[in-house]
Amino acid sequence: MLFGKLLPREGNFFEMFNQHADRIVEAARAFAHLVANYSDPHLREQYNRDVDNAERAADRVTHDVNRLIHKTFITPIDRDQIHTLINTMDDVADLIQDSAETMALYDVRHMTEEITRLTELSVKCCDRVKEAVYMIGKLADHHTAEAALKTCEEIDRLESDADRVMRSAMSKLFREEPDVREVLKLKAIYELLEKITDKCEDVANVIEGIILEHS
Template identity: 90%
Template sequence: MLLGKLLPREGNFFELFNQHADRIVEAARAFSHLVANYNDLHLREQYNRDVDNAERAADRVTHEVNRLIHKTFITPIDRDQIHKLINTMDDVADLMQDSAETMALYDVRAMTEEITRLTDLSVKCCERVKEAVALIGKLGDPGCAEAVLKTCEEIDRLESDADRVMRSAMSKLFREQPDVLEVIKLKAIYELLESITDKCEDVANVLEGIVLEHH
């Protein structure tokens, strides 16, 4: 029992989840600005840095959550759920950074309509993740639980939209792009962007599990 008195109870996990979700949206919006201003080298570099900074800040939150799991005697939700949620969220931020880095490394010359559409869907998914995460700290309220599940359904729909854009983008790429190098570059970018929405759906699945277990 002495151990229970020495270790903190609850911890500020929900606040940290919210901080991480803020960084995800920050990274997504910076990436969106990067795509929109791709032809301006100065702005491109600036938004690349913004994505990096948001991803690093998200990493720090992830480390803090994983540290707190071991120091907290009674956690507000299951430890495995906390661990899975924060690390799946961190994967979203990592993929955003990977997408920006890959564009720079592969020297992608111009944005395509498909990159813009996948980016828009990624931003919307990240914003919905933030909305859902903000609600899980209030699961005692039945209305909040319902709102989380509804937001998770929206994330699923956005991920399905991204799948359709991806299939169409691949078909167009292989039919219309004569430059093999460009095909390789754009295929990699499309896959990364689509995987952001996939990972947001994984976050939604974790959130749904938390809600269903607590109701």
């Protein structure tokens, strides 16, 4: 069934997906700035606020989408797909915020090169999620559908890269860090950052399902 024939009676779910994807990227980039400027307490606090603001804005979009599902007679894609997509996207924003909060809560003193690398991969994944999400409303075009699938495949590759960095980071941490408290702190941070890329892969899987079913 072509997307062009599936117009909602009200609301614009595709635009709301785009808005949420924008907020995910804002949160990811603010978090990357937080990591890059971690030694400056004032900048760290500023970027922490930016992450929080982006996550709250994403929550509002999620709430609006879930409410609109119940008010829209005809939706552009299956209601379950809408619900799963927006809530999985919201999990990405939540994990970015969780990572920033955990760093502050655990009083992490310095950034490791593994944190920096996992953050870079998380930002790239979020950027690709945004690209894929922006294509959902145009999947009636074969070339757009193919491009969306390739973007989803790239997200999968980035997630695999993050897995490899995570395994290496854990090995190094347990071999070289003598302070048990630091081991626990950094282990928690590494796991959260790797979960961001995992959840981006989940978003990609949902989008692939939408493409294969409707394009």
